[in-house]
Amino acid sequence: MPTFTYDAVVRWSDMDAYGHLNNARFLTLYEEARVALFFIGARDHGLEGSFEEGIIISRHEIDYLRPVDYGDPVRIEMWIEEMKAASFTVAYQMFDEGVLASRARSVCVPFNLEAGFPRRLSQAERDFLEPYLRTG
Amino acid sequence: MPTFTYDAVVRWSDMDAYGHLNNARFLTLYEEARVALFFIGARDHGLEGSFEEGIIISRHEIDYLRPVDYGDPVRIEMWIEEMKAASFTVAYQMFDEGVLASRARSVCVPFNLEAGFPRRLSQAERDFLEPYLRTG
Amino acid sequence: MPTFTYDAVVRWSDMDAYGHLNNARFLTLYEEARVALFFIGARDHGLEGSFEEGIIISRHEIDYLRPVDYGDPVRIEMWIEEMKAASFTVAYQMFDEGVLASRARSVCVPFNLEAGFPRRLSQAERDFLEPYLRTG
Amino acid sequence: MPTFTYDAVVRWSDMDAYGHLNNARFLTLYEEARVALFFIGARDHGLEGSFEEGIIISRHEIDYLRPVDYGDPVRIEMWIEEMKAASFTVAYQMFDEGVLASRARSVCVPFNLEAGFPRRLSQAERDFLEPYLRTG
Numbered sequence: 001m002p003t004f005t006y007d008a009v010v011r012w013s014d015m016d017a018y019g020h021l022n023n024a025r026f027l028t029l030y031e032e033a034r035v036a037l038f039f040i041g042a043r044d045h046g047l048e049g050s051f052e053e054g055i056i057i058s059r060h061e062i063d064y065l066r067p068v069d070y071g072d073p074v075r076i077e078m079w080i081e082e083m084k085a086a087s088f089t090v091a092y093q094m095f096d097e098g099v100l101a102s103r104a105r106s107v108c109v110p111f112n113l114e115a116g117f118p119r120r121l122s123q124a125e126r127d128f129l130e131p132y133l134r135t136g
Numbered sequence: 137m138p139t140f141t142y143d144a145v146v147r148w149s150d151m152d153a154y155g156h157l158n159n160a161r162f163l164t165l166y167e168e169a170r171v172a173l174f175f176i177g178a179r180d181h182g183l184e185g186s187f188e189e190g191i192i193i194s195r196h197e198i199d200y201l202r203p204v205d206y207g208d209p210v211r212i213e214m215w216i217e218e219m220k221a222a223s224f225t226v227a228y229q230m231f232d233e234g235v236l237a238s239r240a241r242s243v244c245v246p247f248n249l250e251a252g253f254p255r256r257l258s259q260a261e262r263d264f265l266e267p268y269l270r271t272g
Numbered sequence: 273m274p275t276f277t278y279d280a281v282v283r284w285s286d287m288d289a290y291g292h293l294n295n296a297r298f299l300t301l302y303e304e305a306r307v308a309l310f311f312i313g314a315r316d317h318g319l320e321g322s323f324e325e326g327i328i329i330s331r332h333e334i335d336y337l338r339p340v341d342y343g344d345p346v347r348i349e350m351w352i353e354e355m356k357a358a359s360f361t362v363a364y365q366m367f368d369e370g371v372l373a374s375r376a377r378s379v380c381v382p383f384n385l386e387a388g389f390p391r392r393l394s395q396a397e398r399d400f401l402e403p404y405l406r407t408g
Numbered sequence: 409m410p411t412f413t414y415d416a417v418v419r420w421s422d423m424d425a426y427g428h429l430n431n432a433r434f435l436t437l438y439e440e441a442r443v444a445l446f447f448i449g450a451r452d453h454g455l456e457g458s459f460e461e462g463i464i465i466s467r468h469e470i471d472y473l474r475p476v477d478y479g480d481p482v483r484i485e486m487w488i489e490e491m492k493a494a495s496f497t498v499a500y501q502m503f504d505e506g507v508l509a510s511r512a513r514s515v516c517v518p519f520n521l522e523a524g525f526p527r528r529l530s531q532a533e534r535d536f537l538e539p540y541l542r543t544g
Contacts (some may be wrong), residue, residue, distance in 0.1 A: 002200045009417045012443040013291040013296065013436050017342070022285055024163035024191050027419050031160060035420040056203075057159050070289070145281045148307040151425040151430065153478070158421055164285050171284040206425070268310050295465050296435035303432060328475075329431050334468045 002132045006033035007073040008094075014070070020069035027060060030092050030104050033076040037090075037132075054119075058087070060108040068096045080132045086110065086120050089127060113134045138268045141208040142169035144230075150206070157204035163196060166194060166240050169212040173226075173268075181264040190255070194223070197241040204232045216268040219233050222246065222256050276406045278305035279345040280366075286342070293340035298393070299332060302364050302376050304347040309362075309404075317400045326391075331379040340368045352404045358382065358392050360401060410540045414441035415481040417478075422478070424484060429476035438500050439510050443482040445498075445540075455534045462527075466495070467515040476504045488540045494528050496537060503533065 009028040016022040041047045065109070068074060076098050081091040087109045094102040112119045121129075144165040152158040174191070177183045202212060208230050217227040223245045230238040248255045257265075280301040288294040310327070313319045340346060345370050353363040359381050366374040384391045393401075409463050417438040446463070449455045467525040478480060489499040495517045502510040520527045529537075 011436065011440050013288060013294055013439060014286060017287040017291045019287070019289045024167060025162050027163055028419065029159035031421060032419055039225065058194070058200055060159065060198045060200075064192070064194055064196075067192075067302065108159070147300065147304055149424060149430055151420060152426070153423040153427045155425045160421065164283065167285060168283055239363060292509050295468065296439060299432035299435055299468075328472070328474055332431065332468070332470045334474075336468075338464055339464075373478070 001134060002004040002079055004033070004037045004078045004132055006036050006076045006078065008032050009073050012070050012072055018067075021070075021081065023062075023064065026062055026064070026068075026094065026102055026104070029074065029094065030076065030106070031063075033092065034106065035079060036092055038088075041125075041128045045124055046129060054111050054113055055108050056111045057089070058107050060104065062102060064095070064102050066099065066101045067088055068093070068094070068101050072097065074101065075127070078125045079134045080129050081105065081134060083096055083126065083129060083133055086118055088121065103124055137216055137270060138269055140169070140173045140211045142214065143204045144155065144168050145209050146206055147260040148206050149153055154203075155187055155205065157187050157206075159198075159200065162198055162200070162204075162230065162240070166198075166212065166242070169228065170226055171244065173214060175262045177261075181260055183260055183264060189263065190242050190247050190249055192219050192247045194245045196240065196268055198238060200230070202235065202237045204230070204237050208233065210237065214268070215270045216265050217241065217270060219257070219262065219265055219269055224252055224257065224265070227270075235272055274351055276309045276404055277351065278308050278348045279346050280304050280348055282340065282342055284289060284342050287306060290339075291341070293342075295336065298334055298340075298366065298374055298376070299392075300333075300334070301346065302348065302378070302382045305350055305364065306362055306378065306381070309350060313400045317339075319396055319400060326383050326385055327380050329378050330381045334374060334376040334399045336374050338368070338371065340366070340373050342347055344369065346373065348407065350404070351406045352401050353377065353397045354396065355393070357403055358390055358395065363406075367386065392401055409542060410443070410487055412445045412486045412540055414444050414484045414486065416484055417481050418476065418478055420478050421541065426475075427477070429478075431470075431472065434470055434472070434476075434486050434502065434510055434512070437482065437502065438470075438484065438514070441486055441500065442473065442498055445486060449533075449536045453532055455532055455536060462519050462521055463516050464519045465514050466517045468512065470510060472510055472513040473506070474507065474509045476502070476509050480505065485500045486540070488537050489513065489531070489542060490543055491534065491537060494526055498528065499542075 014021050014025040074094050077093045080088055080089055082089040090106045092104045110119050110121050148203045150157050150161040208232050211230045215227055216224055218225040226242045246255050246257050279330050286293050306399045335360040351363055352360055354361040362378045363375045382393050384392050422429050422433040437472045483503050487499055487500040488496055498514045500512045518527050518529050526544055
């Protein structure tokens, strides 16, 4: 199955007063994984002008399955769940010591930041995302 | 309509490299509003042992409608969308200068932290949440 | 004594695993106060091009006197401690429920971001800072 | 020279609106390095009850020498600068791509959290810190 894997460092300061990884920080760690993937796209596929500055997030969904504590990095596995003309969905799973701790989804919208409105995915962007696409 | 309103300060450091409120920080601001509501419950309804430490979040959904910038506080309006035996859903809307900028939902699960498993909402918790319940 | 006062909201998520305001977040709250002061300068003294983007921090010093907990906003009092040709020092005190909890200092250097090197304080900047200057 | 080295990941979300590592986040990265060192002490020298929960920071000093951007981890080198009966000072240097970007110091005070007052360094703590001590 096509997957992009990212090991995210959990900081001591990511813990909240309960001693667990704060809820909002899950989103920060998913963001790190997503940015890492987009940087590869930018660097290896010449997508700098599009991925780096021309994509906005329109929706996040996160399921919390078990608390995560300070310690070893968590493993994030990512893939593309849906690719439409003017949006695509990134799906993630976060594993803490090999156990699934959280799942998430980000709906991403290619955007023309200068013109200020959504745009279609370019062919180069589709070519970059395609290998990570999981259907069914 | 029953609503709990919270004005959340946006910090300069909440901005990301794009100069907008970072996506994950929306969740932090929603959290501030939710914690403020729960503190009122703890203080005014004797729910300290339950709300303050005995509720976990099992799911978040956030829709981003427009970017939010540094400046005046954003207004968060909150209510209870669904109340079941062993979970309830908090719904939020965030307004930036009077304009709807984001919507979110948190599925909350009462939890017995000592015993380590979910529990039912107590009658005192239901009494506290009821006035914020919107149905239909 | 000339003082700029800023009430900083302490977020629940600013607490660390010990249940106290995290050490690094003190710096974030001091930053909020400083940015608020500079924004007034920018807005009321036409210093937008200088204060907003043309000042860098070269040094911070922070003394922690007592732990700060989640609850009411902390009060930050600020003044200018030293004003030299090409730098000035902002001094702060943070009060939690009226009790001094921390002290800090930031050495600020006017900077020409485009040219990439330090510059002298302009007369307009000096005029803005002067009322906050405490000597001796 | 005795040194503890820690490679700290810089997150995309650590960038501020200027596109550089936010000032307060330097302190967060230094904290990660310090916590990592203390965890080694806790694990390898049986100092769990002392280092992990029984040390407070009484002062931080940070010098910012050059801006740090998102990208590769920064390298933090740490050592003990001074060891007194009831406090010790951790010194740090942060390198970005091999170039010194920042220097810092933390004054640490062993603390009896239950009793609520400072205490002396234990012999086990001194034995752990000694190899990292630089004098002169």
